[in-house]
Amino acid sequence: MPPQHPVDLPDSRLAALRGPRPPQPYTARKITALTANPACSRRAVLDAVGIDKALLAQRMGYEPRFGQSPFALAREQAFEALVKWGGYAELIRLLREQLGIPVEEAGVTDLNEVGGDTSLARRVKETRGLLTRLASGSDERLILDRPLLTLEVAGQTAYLAPQALTHRVGGKFYVAEIRSFPAIDGQANPTAVAQTAKQAAVSVLALHRTFEELNLDPEQIAHEFLLICPKDFSNRPYGRLVDLRQELDALRFQLTRLRRADDLALALPPSATLDTDRDVDELDSSVGALDASYTPDCLSFCEMARYCRDEATTCASPTRLGGTVRNTLPGVDSTRTTLAYLDGVHAPGPAEAAAIDRLRAAERLRRLRRGGAA
């Protein structure tokens, strides 16, 4: 295990890049996005600096197209309320069905507030206190509603609140996530499930770190989580355990990598700035100096995607055409160069020769067989 508190990060450099605005905290969504494009230094630095990426993109002329529909939001809240309605009856039913334990008598502690206090610090302290008590063998049956966990990410504290955490069941603690996408005939949208699994992995990892800090045995944490979503077209909650081992591995790897975000930032010239109140040209040259690794997938999760896409187009990066085209061009890093090879303007080097030969043969056939196709 690497050290848990990278407290001596040279945060001043990151803070200087950020400018006077307060840093944006890490959220579960941001942390999960880290694993979506692991190779991207640009995003790593922007997140470590704590920049509001949506604002940054907008300032540079690329309005990001994300957001949540008021309908979706209302539905989510309504479903979560339903699961917790009537003394958490549905949640307890699902725990009983899925984890096979007698939890009729389970109590619930609502950690959304502690005696009227909703401050993060207070909630974290209370969560930790309860975890210590439960993990040290107390036989109480207690479900924690919105426990608040912390995770150090690149020198910043992220606050994460899974929807529920169960008391030890068969010796293990389980995280539960409530989502409003349906499971129709037992099948939910795989993309949505994968997304939720990534977020649950963040909570589980935070739980691990917390256990280690509290000197509790992390073996008590399940590597599965309980996914709760509506059954078919109804509102009736449905639950299923989902394995998280893969997600946890990916996440751990990403976090170790992120701790080096400050090293990546050191590569920037001293005049660089990411302060969203500064001049667009300054921002552009600073962002441009950070290595990106754009793929078309970025469009679905990263606020910077349209900026990075234009950049990738300008430098004719083959990845912008998607992985399959990219794979037909091993060793070639520009579509323009490839076309120049194909047209015989340049001769490919030995590393590219085989791939170019194949493309040439394909192009020749294409010309010969096109017939009437304009």
Added chain:
Amino acid sequence: MSTLAAVAALRATETGRAERLTTVRHTHLDDGPFVLVPLTLAGEACAPLAALAGTDRERPTLLTVRQPRDRAERFRFAERLAALLLPYIDQCRTAETETYTVGRGAEKEERRRLLRAPQLLVPGGEGIAYVRLLGRLTRLRAVEGPYAVDPSVPALGKWLTWFADRAEFTGSCLLQALTRLLSAHWATGQSPAEDSHLASLLAWIDPPDGLTGAQAAREAEDPLRFPPAGPATDVVFDQTLHDLMSRYDEAANGRGREAVGRQIDRELRGQMLPTWELVWRGVDLLRELPEGRHVAERWAYDRRLFSEYAAYLDEDGRPQARRDHAVGAARRLARMEEAMARYDAERAFDDPLVMAEYELSGEAFTGLVVARDEDRFAPGTRPGSMVWRPTITVRSELPVRLTAGKEVKCPARPGQKAEIVEVVPDCEGHTVVIQLNGGFNRVRKPPAPPGTLAEIGETVTYTSVDPKSMPSVLPAEEDTPWTHGGPPKPYEPTAEDAEEIWE
């Protein structure tokens, strides 16, 4: 994606226009397809919000749900869609029929199939998923009891489910998504993810004057000009809609309510109309391509399945089960793989540009006939017998990777069996001797009937790919061995299937 398609995509980045991937159209396009552009309410499991639908390009029917959270409203939507789609299906059911033969030899049987079948077009792949979900939502509804719906609702559900099931089979044209059709025929200079956006895909294929495909595609991403093709809505639009729906719910009286209701309808129509037009524009572009040779044959198969399902509904009519049983699922998977292999082979036979991919991989070659031996006889299977086996010799400039003994076919003479006798490489290509094992209109000795034997100087293509390769034989469902659980029990709808809890 194939290497040829990758080259096409590269060239598209250079020319600024989509590049053709095919020389012909590989899909059936009906003269009067039924187009469906649906929208659903965000956050819900298939809560229909609106649709533009119909077969008349100039006059789409607008269906809207002003309060989609209301269950009764959802099924009223289904009822209204059924009132459009079912008559269209019925028209096809009353069409003329034709005779066709199944099986061969002693098992030969004559059957009849309808000359028309319905064709349903949606904007994109998500539209197909929507058809499946709406089918699932409606086909199991009860027409009596506490949550009774109109009988047209489960009828719609069964048809939609049938369409969605068929859409999983490559080459079936009953339910098609325009983005998939278009990207099967053109390569753009953008990623497949971006190609799933109908407006930007069309921008590459047919950019407006003065713009490159890339520029036009960027403009097409503006949700104000080209709202999402659905069924998911635009987030910003949702805010507008949310406000309107709240006003609708809070309206003081019926007249005020109706006024807001009409405004909701207008907004929804505005969101769908650009997509409606794009779908038809896509249809136009596809129509301009000449139809591939096997297309009619595949459509005839679609018509056959349509006739069979229509007959099944008349005789039995039970809805499709919630889930396929294990035996059914295994059979289905095997059939899907076969459909895919057959479709790939047929496309290659119909289209030299598709065949080029097989040439590149060495499973096909093209060349000039340089010699032929029309009077050749070879030893037959019976001792001492000789059979007529003429040969042709083909020069290919590209290397040939097929070897002696391989059975091959020629798209120009698909009924002719042939086999490679010899492949001789030289410095400028390959010379291949091919023995012809039939396909002479039952003639058994020279001369060959005109046209059945390639002439010297003719360009021919030979390939090991064969669209007529026999499908694997699966035991009938009734004969499922007990080791596999025995014959599966037919699906019986239960009360639970029809029941949903609505809050």
